[in-house]
Amino acid sequence: MSVVLITGCSSGIGRAMADAFNAAGHEVWATARKPDDVARLAAAGLHAVALDVNDSAALEQLAAELERQGKGLDVLINNAGYGGIGPLLDGGVDAMRRQFETNVFSVVGVTGALFPLLRRNKGLVVNIGSVSGVLVTPFAGAYCASKAAVHALSDALRMELAPFGMRVMEVQPGAIDTQFASNASHEAERVIHEGSAWWPLREGIRARANASQTNPTPATEFARDVLAAVQRARPPRLLRLGNGCRALPLMSWLLPKGLLERILSKRFKLGPLR
Secondary structure, X not given: OOEEEEOOOOOHHHHHHHHHHHHOOOEEEEEEOXXXXXXXXXXXXXXXXXXXXXXXXXXXXXXXXXXXHOOOOXXXXXXXXXXXXXXXXXXXXXXXXXXXXXXXXXXXHHHHHHHHHHHHOOOEEEEEOXXXXXXXXXXXXXXXXXXXXXXXXXXXXXXXXXHHOOEEEEEEEOEEEOOHHHHHHHHHHHHOOOOOOOHHHHHHHHHHHHHHHOOOEEHHHHHHHHHHHHOOOOOOOEEEEOEOOOHHHHHHHHOOHHHHHHHHHHHOOOOOOO
16 A cells, blocks of 8 residues: 555545545545635545645654654655736736746745655655646646746656666646636636726637636546556556547647647637727
8 A cells, every 4th residue: 555645635636546446445635724624624534734835844844743643655656736817917927927826836845845654665756747737728827837937847857866766757638627726717807997908808718717617627536547547567658548638749840839829818708908
């Protein structure tokens, strides 16, 4: 039985992965920020832990708790994250900083805090990226940039952890049936305002917030495939799952940039403004 720790398990793919690994007989440590979510995870038979992935003291406490178990850590899944939606200049530096703290900096913070335990068991680090890090869209610039950074970090960590017998797998989901779209829509409505220069384009912003839910793959199916990949003797370096996970990167690679930008501008209603 492997010891698996998954961040961001309150809902969506985090919760689905926690349930899938638990059903397969692994010892799952599932983390979430809110007490109600932690209680639900505990009620489901998981080792539930309250954790803010940006809280260094909480990470030290979690590492110490795992150390007391004396089992090390076999798999770490860095899943915690969210999608910030809206024009880059409306959100500004503060919005980008919040996006990177959760989606990018936490990958390094959590992995660093748990490194001794992972090293002991020659563990696997799984980073949840996104095809949005490959195909960049308007009105999700900070999110796309954060997931592109996760891709770069995963490549660097793979090489740097290899001398310790550790492996790194990046997962790039396409459209998965989760609360991502509703959360993104809530975020979008929070930042859309009449004083914005992009106010006339607000329907395009809303369209981008909902784009991730176009014919989505069930989260349970996603979790099943991640579990299968983790359990391979040699997990893949890159795993793409979900609707659009192959077509969208292919578009990014094959289409001329000008044509791709015209397609995306039309898709998200970026017409000319006075």
